[in-house]
Amino acid sequence: MQIRPILAALRRHKAGTILIALQIALTLAIVCNALFIVHERLDRVRRTTGMNEANVVAVQNLYVGSPGTYLPLMKTDLQALRSMPGVEDAYVTNSFPLRRGGWSTTAQRTADGGKDGVQSALYFGDEHALATLGAKLVAGRNFTSSEIASFTRDQQPAPPQVIVTKALADKMFPDGNALGKTIYYIKGRPSTIIGIVEKLTVPWIDTDFIDNVTIMPLLFDSSYQHFILRTKPGQQDAVFKSVANTLYGVNRMRVLPEKNGVRTFEMVRAAAYDADRGMALLMSIVCGVLLAITAAGIVGLSSFWVGQRRKQIGVRRALGARKSDILSYFMTENFLIALAGVVVGVILALGMNQWMLTQFEMQRLSFTYVLVGVVVLLGLGQAAVFAPALRASRVSPVEATRSV
C-alpha cells in the first residue's frame, strides 16, 4: 500500500481534500438522520390498529334540522345500513382508529379522582361495535343490547360497563386482573370492566397512549355521527358506492361531506399517514439529491485531479507503475478522504440527532443507520472515483516525456 505518500500528497492539496471530506461528512450526517426519520415514519405508517381493516367503510354523517333527539334517526339509519346487501354489520360511533379526531379522558382507579390516572380514548358504540371493527375480545364479554344507553352533549359519559384494550387494562391494573374491576371516567361514577380487547388504537397518530382505548355502550345523541360498516368480502366497492344513496333514501335531512363523507378504511389510513409518507418521500429525495451531489463532487474533483496530474501519472507509469497501481492510487486516495469524511460525519450525525432529540422529541439514532451510512458513503466514493481513476490508469507512460 502507498498510504503514506498519498497522505503526504494530500497534505499539499488541503483545500480540495478538506472540502470534499466535509461534503462527505455533512452528507453522512444528514443522510443518517434523514434515513432514520424515513424509517421512523414508515414504521408509523405500518402500525396496525387492532382492527380487521379489510372490508370496512366509514361514513361521516351530519343530521340537519333540530329534531330534539337524533336517536330515532340513528336507529333507523343503522337498521337500513344493516339491511343493505353486502353489509355484514354496522354501528354508529363518535370516532374510530386513525380518524385523527375524537374524545379522550383520564381513567382513574379511585372514585375521588386521584393522580394515578391513565389517559384513554373513548369510543361509543353498541353490541355491534366489536364485530364491525373486527377487534378481538381476549377476556370477558361483549355488550348486550340491554346495556346500550344514550347521552347528550350536556351529560357526561360514565356507563356502568366498559370494554377496554389490554394495554389500558395492564396500565390500570399492572397485576393483570383488570376484568371485573371498577374504574372511574367521571369522579364518583364507577364503570366495571366487562371485557378486554387485544388491541385497538386511538384516533390520533401522535399520542403517547396510542393503545389506550375504552369502548362505552353508549349512543351519543348528537347531529354529528360516524357510521362504520363491515361489508361481506368482495362487496366493499358496491357498498362504498351505494351507501350514500341508501342513507339519503332513508332521510334526506343530512349532509355527507363530498370529501371524506364516505371512505373505505384504506382511504382513512392513507389520509391519516399522508404527512408521514410525504415526509418519508421528502427525506428520501433529500438523501438521493445529497448523495448525487456528493458523488458529482467526487467525480468532479477526481477528474480535475486526474487532468492536473496526467504528467505525474505518466511519470509513475514510466517508473514502473502498472495500470492497476494507478487505479488503486486514486481509489485509495478517495478512500482516505472519504474515511476522514465519515469519521467527522459520524460525530456530526450523532450531534445532529442529539439536537433533534431535544428539539423535536425524535428517537435516538440507531447505530445501524450510522453504520449503513458509513458503508454507503464509502461505497459511493469508490463508485464515483472509479471512472476518473480508470481514465487515469489509461494515461500512457509516454506522457512522461511530453513537455507540458
Add this chain to the structure above:
Amino acid sequence: MLKMTHLAKVYRTEVVETYALRDFNIDVKEGEFVAVTGPSGSGKTTFLTIAGLLETFTGGHYHLDGVEVSQLDDNARSRIRNEKIGFIFQAFNLIPDLNVFDNVEVPLRYRGMKAAERKQRIMDALERVGLASRAKHYPAELSGGQQQRVAIARALAGSPRLLLADEPTGNLDTQMARGVMELLEEIHREGATIVMVTHDPELAARAQRNVHVIDGQVVDLAEEPRFHSHAHTAHS
C-alpha cells in the same frame, strides 16, 4: 544490452502515415555510454521512448537485456521499466507533491520492496548525488540542478541495468549542466550502461560513442551525410 534491428515506428492517421523511425538499427553494449544525437524531429526522442518501453513499435525487433520485448503485455513492460531501466528526463519529472525522499521511493514502492531496504537504497542514492541532507525538501525548494540530481538518484535507487537520459541538461544553466554531466560520467565509470539523447554536440562529445539520427534512421557519421551527396549529384 539494447539491440534494435530494422525497427519501425509509424504514426497512422486516416490520410497519412508518418515514419518516426524507419529501419532503425542500434546495438548498445553493456557498460557503454552512448549519446544519440540529431536535429529536432529526427526521431531520437521516439527512439528513447521505445527503448524505455514507454511506447510500442510497429515493426522490427528490440531486445533489451536479452529479452525480445515486442510481445510483452503492459504489466510485463511495467515490470521491466521498473527493474531494468532508470529514466532521467529533461524536465526532471519529480512529483511536486512529494518530498525528495518520497520521490526517490516511487519506483521502489512499485517493486514491492520492504520499507527498510527502500530507506537504505534511497539514502544511498541521495548520498551518491550529494543531496542526502535535502531528503525532506520538496522539489520546488531545490534548484534545477538539484532537482535533476534527485531525478538521477531516483533512477539509480533501483539499480537499473540501463540508464536512459533525455536531454538531461536541457533545462539547466551551464554550470549546473556541467555538474550533472560529471555525475553521469562518474556513474558510467562505476559500470552503468547509459544511453543519452541530446541535440547538444558538446555534451555528446563526452559520451564514449555517438549515434546520429536523421529522419528516423541511424546515420554513420563517418560517411558523408546523404543530403550532401544529393546536392553533389545535382551539381554533377
